[in-house]
Amino acid sequence: MSALNDLFSILSQEEQAQFVRYLNTRNRRSDVRNVELFEAMLNEKEDRLKSKIGSNAYNVLRNRLKHRMIDFIAQSTMQKEGSTENELSKIFITAKRLLKREKTESAFKLLLKLEKDARYFENYTLEGEIQQLLIEYAHISGAPNLEELNQRSTKNYQLQRAHTNLNLAYARIRMAYQAVEYQGEHVDLAKLLNTTFAEFAISDEIAYGFSSLHQLVQLTDIYGAYSNSYHEINLFFIDKLRDLQGGKSDNEQNLHYHIEILYVIAHIYFRKKDFETSSRFLAQMKEQMDRFSGKSPAQHELKWRMLSALNSNHIGNAIEARSHIDFILDQKISLDETIQIRLTLAMLQIQQGELRECQRTLSRFAHTDTWYEKNLGIEWTLHKLTIEILLHIDLENYDYAESRLKSLLRKYKNYLNKEGKDQARPFLRLVQTILRDPSTVGSDKFHEQVESSIHWKKIEEEDVFRINFYAWLKAKMNGAEVYPTLLNLLDKTELTNV
Structure with missing residues (x-):
């Protein structure tokens, strides 16, 4: 995507109207055509304008509009977020x-x-500059005490060093996680997290603000996703968030971090299958989104609705779940921006037996598996492929489903053999058995194969998305509907005798 299109994509509807007014006030000639190009982008008719004025003029016009948009966004951001x-x-x-x-x-x-x-506003760089200036003039009568200044300056240096270390640790661990999730490399992320925190001397005693707390919450979520051990996560940072809420730093400048922290906490509780607590944090997230005249970006609405849909679906309110999804899909949002919500929709449609609708939903995934790996990760791509295979089994397109499954097992063999990912492989082998002889799925022999193949965990330890796949398998075995089976599994204490 070009820089202009990236800039265009982050403008809200209100900002789009403001930008048109901004252009009109600065246009000194009537033939500038920047407003015409912007409106063509709004209506997805750039090609028509390009053919009308020619490629060279069109490219020059796009470049000029890009610089105007940079100026506008910078000014607008300074007014909204940089006032303090x-x-x-x-x-x-x-x-x-x-x-x-x-x-x-x-x-x-x-x-x-x-x-x-x-x-107070966590501007440690400015605080340090002020202290250096005061030290420079400490010899003047009436200046602050030099020893006290020295103590405050030393503390400021330690704070800046601590936050720099947290940034370094965050970057290193994020890069390692991307190597695992997007390139399939083998990295012991838990060990890396511990050694990195030790190397940079990061502890729970760091002076957390919204920015640093956001980084810590993200790293915790990464660990849970990588290890499939969300049940082990200690959410000690909730108390640190409460200390910040309502304080002077709980302002518009830190609103993005505040919203993202609440979202990740809600997501962690969802992965823990504590849907009630997850919903409570989503309610807090919505409150923050509505602050400051609802200036929160559209991406927050997208995340809030998707997680709300997942929570609703897993507590038995499938209608409310679909209303959240339908709301998003009714908005003027590109297909790429709604990929994750569409996969959630496909999962819900299989659970409700809406197979043709699910087939239409999946048909809109136009990219290659490699593209999805690169942009959304291997785990997400495996979920998509598995849903597609299960759908075609339900549609009795056995040859196609078997071809896709063989391709999946061959391509992701090394990834599926990794520690923490080894639960997926037995499930897929069971699916392969069904494909070879669909009539065996209800037999005692197949039941025994299921029990001997899968290492069952306590319900609180099992991944919530894996339970969705187990629900499909159990429904097949018992000739039952998938969605009631899912809700029944979530009520169990252990996933035995699927």
Whole structure:
């Protein structure tokens, strides 16, 4: 995707209208055509404009519009999100000018107040600059105590170092996770997480703000996803979030982090199968999304509705789940942006026996498996392929389903043999047995094969998405409907005798 299209995609509907007004106020000639290009992008008619004005003129026009859009987004973002930083910077500039003009008493008062504000808003870089300036003028009468300044400066350095270390740890672990999830490399992520935190001296005692807490929550979710051990996750950071909520830093500038933290916590509880608690955190997420005149980006709405749909579906409210999905699909959103919600829809359609509808949903997945691996990960791609195979078994397209299954087992053999991923392979082998002779699925022999093939876990330890696949298998074995079977499995304490 081009830079212009990326910029275009992050504009809300309100910002789109504002951008048109912004262009019109700056256009000094009537033949500029930037508004015409922008409206063509809105209506997906760029090709028509390109053929009308020619490729060269069109490319020049796109480049000019890109720079206009960069200016607009920068100004708009500064007005919405950077107001606190702007105000702090203005005061700092004013204080420096007062010092140069030897108005030291007023300058020191401003700087000492500003130092506290910078620390409160987690602007440790500015806090350090203020302290260095105060130290520079510490010899002047009326200046703050030098020893106290030195102590605060040392603490500020430690804070900056701690947050730099957290950033380094976050980057290293995210890169390792991507190597595992997107390239299929073998990395002991749990060991890497522990050694990285030890290397960078990161502990629970770090002075968490919204930004650093967001990174920690993301890393915790990564560990749960990689190890399939969400049941082991300690959500100690919820108390740290509560300490921040309602404070001075709980502002528009940190709104994105606040919303994302609540979303990840809700997601972790969903993966723990604590759907009630997950829904409570989603309610908090929605409250934050509605703050500041609902200026939260559309991506938050997408995440909120998808997780709300999953929670609703797993507590027996399939109608509400579908209403969340339908709401998203009714919006003017590109196919690529709705890929994950469409896969969720396909899963729900299989559970409800809506096989033709599910086939139509999956037919809109136009990319190759390699593309999905690169952009959404191997695990997600395996889920998609498995849903597709189960659908075609239900449709009795056995040859096609068997061909897809053989391809899956061959291509992802190494990945499926990894520790933590080995539960998927026995399930797929059982599916292969059904494909070879569909009539055996209800037999005692097949039941025995199921019991001997799968290492059953306690319900709280089992992955929620794997339970969805087990529900399909059990429904096949018992000649029952999938969705009631799923709800029945979720009520069990152990997944034995599937």
